[in-house]
Amino acid sequence: MPWFSNLLFARLSLRIVHLFVFPIQGLCWRRSYCHLHDDQITKFAEVVKHFFQRSCSSSFSCLEIGARPRHPHPFEYNKLMKAFARAGQPDDVLRLLDEMRQSNFELDVPCYTTAIDSLVVARRFEEAEAVFKDMVSSGLTPDVAACTVLVKMYSCYLKQFDKACLVLQWIMRLGCKPDVVAYSTLIAGLCQAGRVREAIGVLKLMLHEQCHLNVQTYTPIVRAYCSNGRIIKAKRLVDSMRNFGCSPNTVTYNVLIEGLCKVGYFSDIEKILEESTSMGWMPDVITYSIYMNGLCKNGDANKAFEQLEAMLEKGLYPNSVTLNILLDCLCHCSKVWEAELLLGRSLELEWDVNVVNYNTVMSGLCKSEKSSAVLKLLGDMMKKGIDPNIWTFTIVIHSLCRAGKLWEAKFVIERRVFVANVVTYTILMQYFCWVGNLGEVQLLFAKMQVEGIHPNAVTYNVMVDCFCRQGKYSDAIVYFVSSLDDGFSPKVAARLTYGLIRGGKLCDTLNLLEWIAGEGWVLDFCIFHSLIKAFCRKGYCLGMEIHVVCFILDKMLRFK
DNA sequence: CTAGGGTTAG
Numbered sequence: 001m002p003w004f005s006n007l008l009f010a011r012l013s014l015r016i017v018h019l020f021v022f023p024i025q026g027l028c029w030r031r032s033y034c035h036l037h038d039d040q041i042t043k044f045a046e047v048v049k050h051f052f053q054r055s056c057s058s059s060f061s062c063l064e065i066g067a068r069p070r071h072p073h074p075f076e077y078n079k080l081m082k083a084f085a086r087a088g089q090p091d092d093v094l095r096l097l098d099e100m101r102q103s104n105f106e107l108d109v110p111c112y113t114t115a116i117d118s119l120v121v122a123r124r125f126e127e128a129e130a131v132f133k134d135m136v137s138s139g140l141t142p143d144v145a146a147c148t149v150l151v152k153m154y155s156c157y158l159k160q161f162d163k164a165c166l167v168l169q170w171i172m173r174l175g176c177k178p179d180v181v182a183y184s185t186l187i188a189g190l191c192q193a194g195r196v197r198e199a200i201g202v203l204k205l206m207l208h209e210q211c212h213l214n215v216q217t218y219t220p221i222v223r224a225y226c227s228n229g230r231i232i233k234a235k236r237l238v239d240s241m242r243n244f245g246c247s248p249n250t251v252t253y254n255v256l257i258e259g260l261c262k263v264g265y266f267s268d269i270e271k272i273l274e275e276s277t278s279m280g281w282m283p284d285v286i287t288y289s290i291y292m293n294g295l296c297k298n299g300d301a302n303k304a305f306e307q308l309e310a311m312l313e314k315g316l317y318p319n320s321v322t323l324n325i326l327l328d329c330l331c332h333c334s335k336v337w338e339a340e341l342l343l344g345r346s347l348e349l350e351w352d353v354n355v356v357n358y359n360t361v362m363s364g365l366c367k368s369e370k371s372s373a374v375l376k377l378l379g380d381m382m383k384k385g386i387d388p389n390i391w392t393f394t395i396v397i398h399s400l401c402r403a404g405k406l407w408e409a410k411f412v413i414e415r416r417v418f419v420a421n422v423v424t425y426t427i428l429m430q431y432f433c434w435v436g437n438l439g440e441v442q443l444l445f446a447k448m449q450v451e452g453i454h455p456n457a458v459t460y461n462v463m464v465d466c467f468c469r470q471g472k473y474s475d476a477i478v479y480f481v482s483s484l485d486d487g488f489s490p491k492v493a494a495r496l497t498y499g500l501i502r503g504g505k506l507c508d509t510l511n512l513l514e515w516i517a518g519e520g521w522v523l524d525f526c527i528f529h530s531l532i533k534a535f536c537r538k539g540y541c542l543g544m545e546i547h548v549v550c551f552i553l554d555k556m557l558r559f560k
Numbered sequence: 561c562t563a564g565g566g567t568t569a570g
Contacts, residue, residue: 115561
């Protein structure tokens with residue numbers, strides 16, 4: 001029998017660890033593993049297995065004889081830290097690091113690297129830098145892997161490429177050479193920022209440094225071409241990768257296929273799939289999920305479901321993501337009923353069903369104004385042992401609002417049945433705005449901030465919209481100005497211009513546009529779009545005042 | 561210990 005044939009056993013073994021084998025001081029297992037998902041628990045189980053194999057001759061005998069606690073090694077600590085990092089719990093990672101320190105463990109570079117990486121992924125950049133400095137001041141010399149985490153932070157997250165390059169130079173000063181991983185990380189960041197030309201510059205530098213390129217180096221570039229709409233270039237790069245001695249693999253083709261979906265080149269995808277074997281790669285579940293998602297978003301639900309057959313024929317089984325794509329597809333073509341049915345059948349078919357699948361169907365039901373069905377599904381999922389998350393609750397709040405039960409929705413939030421977030425509050429505010437209850441909107445806006453929830457651009461859109469509807473333009477402008485604390489958002493500006501024009505405030509509109517341009521912000525197309533929409537709605541384009549429209553449009557062109 | 565791929569809410 002394989003060690004962990006089922007998750008129940010994995011959970012059981014965790015309890016065993018808790019009781020006998022793994023008494024790391026200060027580590028509250030019961031609390032910690034509650035937050036972990038099944039796959040993380042399985043990972044934990046591996047750690048347990050490792051322990052058992054080293055401490056006991058047979059897996060179970062140790063329980064019978066009553067295993068004695070033994071001290072873990074930094075390596076094992078690191079495995080645990082990685083599990084917490086993967087679960088998105090950097091605080092637990094830091095706590096373990098602290099424990100090691102206090103138990104006079106010799107902290108090594110990999111342990112620090114794991115901790116720094118978990119902070120970077122959680123976007124806690126200042127802390128990541130602090131831990132890195134801490135590592136250096138404790139006398140440890142960071143290796144290429146540790147520095148690569150910093151490269152990732154500066155390149156992929158902060159888009160501070162000069163700093164990323166400084167880290168690479170620093171690696172060289174330490175007497176190491178940046179490897180393919182370090183360079184590929186820099187390339188990935190540049191590509192995400194749309195700076196493909198510079199990414200190719202790095203590629204050339206790698207060739208100059210005789211650093212071997214691999215698939216991971218090229219794939220981000222293919223992706224960047226796809227998202228720029230340069231699909232031909234993407235295809236050409238994939239074809240030419242072979243000549244560079246680096247065959248594109250499933251991931252590369254998945255990226256390309258996603259790009260082809262975006263531009264609707266579905267026949268090309270069919271061809272690529274047909275030729276896959278001869279080209280030396282195998283489509284996987286993700287390949288089909290991407291393709292099906294593309295077909296669904298293109299409105300071709302039937303063809304998407306045909307792919308389901310195709311993948312099953314190849315022995316590929318849909319997972320919860322695949323299922324979700326299909327559920328979402330059904331919800332968007334007015335077949336929520338079928339989505340509900342499919343969700344029910346998935347459990348019979350033993351497909352993986354998770355909270356996201358329930359959220360998708362509940363959201364579909366919410367849009368079809370079936371609030372009782374939403375609540376029924378909430379009950380169903382909880383009965384099945386699937387925990388609702390913040391998305392689930394927000395959908396429930398939304399469906400209460402749609403049913404006109406705004407006060408009930410507010411009550412649920414206030415009762416703290418769950419922790420509301422900015423989306424939850426914004427939905428409720430939106431609905432209070434639509435029924436004209438300005439006082440309640442303002443109250444909620446203040447309340448969410450007391451709760452430590454920061455309003456975002458959508459929230460400000462609601463505020464601006466709400467005050468414009470009531471003719472309180474100066475208040476709307478005040479909220480627009482507050483939104484600037486988090487940087488200029490063209491969407492909020494667009495909403496304000498829309499409201500101002502609908503209210504006939506042409507002078508204010510002009511002043512606003514002039515001011516935006518004067519501050520050096522881009523007059524985004526969404527501002528133009530909402531301006532033109534507002535003019536048409538207002539009827540300016542039909543009457544004598546068309547010259548005002550022309551005047552404003554001329555002005556705008558000059559701003560450009 | 562470090563790099564590339566798919567899904568859900570306003």
